[in-house]
Amino acid sequence: MSSSVTLLDRLNVLDRRWIFLAMALAVAAPILLGIGSDESPSPPTKRLFDRLEELPEGSRILMAIDFDPNSAAELSPMALAFTRHCCLRRHKIYFVTTWGTGVPLLDATIKTVVQSEFGRGDRPYQYGIDYVNLGFVAGDAVAISQLTSDIRKARSQDMQGTSLDSLPVMNDVVSLQDMQLLITPSAGFPGAKEWVQYAGTPYKIPLAAGCTGVQSTQLFPYYPDQLVGLVTGIRGANEYESMLASKYPVPYAEMSKRPASLRGGPQRWAHRLMISLIVLGNAIHFANRYRRSSHS
Amino acid sequence: MSKTVPVIIASLVGFLMIFAFFSPQLLWLRQTAEDWFAIITTIAMVYGGLTLCFHHLKKISDSEAGWGFSAVTLLAFGVTVIVGMLKIGVVPETARNLNHPWSGPFLQEGGGFWWIYQYLFTPVVSTMFALLAFYVASAAFRAFRAKNVEAILLLVTALIVLLGQTKDREITSLFLPAMTDGSTPYLPIADLTEFIRKTIVTSGQRAIMIGVALGVVATSLRILLGLDRSYLGGDE
Secondary structure, eight states: OHHHHHHHHHHHTOOHHHHHHHHHHHHHHHHHHTOOOOOOOOHHHHHHHHHHHHSOTTOEEEEEOBOOGGGHHHHHHHHHHHHHHHHHTTOEEEEEESOGGGHHHHHHHIIIIIIHHHSSSSSOOOBTTTEEEEEEOOSHHHHHHHHHHOHHHHOSBOTTSOBGGGOGGGTTOOSGGGOSEEEEEBOSSSSHHHHIIIIITTTTOOEEEEEOGGGHHHHGGGTTTTOSEEEEHHHHHHHHHHHHHHHOHHHHTSGGGOHHHHHHHHHHHHHHHHHHHHHHHHHHHHHHHHHHHHHO | OTTHHHHHHHHHHHHHHHHHHHOGGGHHHHHHHHHHHHHHHHHHHHHHHHHHHHHHHHHHHTTOTTHHHHHHHHHHHHHHHHHHHTTTTOOOSSGGGTTOTTOSOTTOTTSHHHHHIIIIIHHHHHHHHHHHHHHHHHHHHHTOOOOSHHHHHHHHHHHHHHHHHSGGGGTGGGGSOOOTTSOOOOOOHHHHHHHIIIIIIHHHHHHHHHHHHHHHHHHHHHHHTTSOOGGGSSOO
8 A cells, every 4th residue: 555655656746857758768769670650541641642543644733842841750751752652653743832941841852752763764754844843932822822823923933043934844834723733741831721722722723732730620621622632640641651552562662661651650659658648647646536535 | 191001002902802813804913913912022021130130139239138049049040141142152053154153052952051951950940849749748647637527528539539540549449358249349449530530620620710711801801991900000
């Protein structure tokens, strides 16, 4: 009896640094051991995957990388997965960002997937023919509105300063209304909500979004009508990567090609720790109540 | 006069944007307004930068509490602007531009601005975001307790959603006894999570969004009609 009381007293004054240490271990151990995790697809993620599969080769996809390093841990893996899928299906990709701080992440996405994985071989992805980097368009929601009426009004040149008129990939492309699908992994303002309000819904352009876990409740009301697909958080990215691995096992079944699946392991253990802490916290709460009532 | 003219401009542009949305003939007017928006935003950004500097310089000169943070802010702001605008560390990318040292892009890999982004900005903001995990864990242990009916409802919902978000939702049936017909026991945590998300959360969120949208319409109309001038500053 006395030992349990001592334990309860100790837990009551538990230094929160022990919790920090437990969280650090829960996250660090799976990362260091390379423990990943697959995910079975949820309907909103599968719908986007199926849409990209159904689109005929050479369809025009606008990829709006609307996030910065704050949320890159969650959104970069899905941006890579979307781009990879577009390349596998040989779609034409139009990269853009409405975030000034998103430009290097946009460049990193192009470099990691388009140039490194699809830039060689029999049918390499060629800049200006298969994809273009439109870079940063300033003006937040107004920039999106400009893109819907005339892309050249928002950006007359690509990121390298080349006139858009001289790029074959821009032939017959006037505005976003010439795109078959808009995809935006986005973290805030401007983001998926603004793409829905200023591009997707008014002009009936199919739009899909990726978002951080905490944003999902704000975007789910738009699914399935205004958003054809919605990929949420690292779990959603993991679902997408798992579907890619299943459909294109070589080489995407390899864990090294699946950053979100690799992050699924730490996330799983962190969630388990959180659940354990909630249960333990409440056990302490009820033990305290029992002790108080038995003393009075 | 100083308030009437801006109100008239705001009203005209606001109504123009509304009409242009419904009338393709007015598209060119909408595009002109959008161009002006870009110009004004750029001027506002420069003005904002200057205001930031004056604000923090005043805090430093008055030696207000926390003036050291203002100094750090000014230093970081100044260094970033100078490195970016002078393209420090940027080299020409093509042989044709060898005589034009500023011809490379300001975010060129290996350049000063890129270095600041890659090795200062990115680690700092990533660290801030990562710290959340530790504070959420600590809060879950200390504050998330079943103290009353509302707290119990929140707690049970949170546990279901949290469990439903993990891969463990697929193995929760292991903790249940076997069914009488020998089939695998099934605790529909994933289904419960979906039900909470689709039905309870989404309906609540939609209600909030509709309310906010109606509020935005009402406020916008007040601004367009010149009834609400609070955006101009002052007491009106």
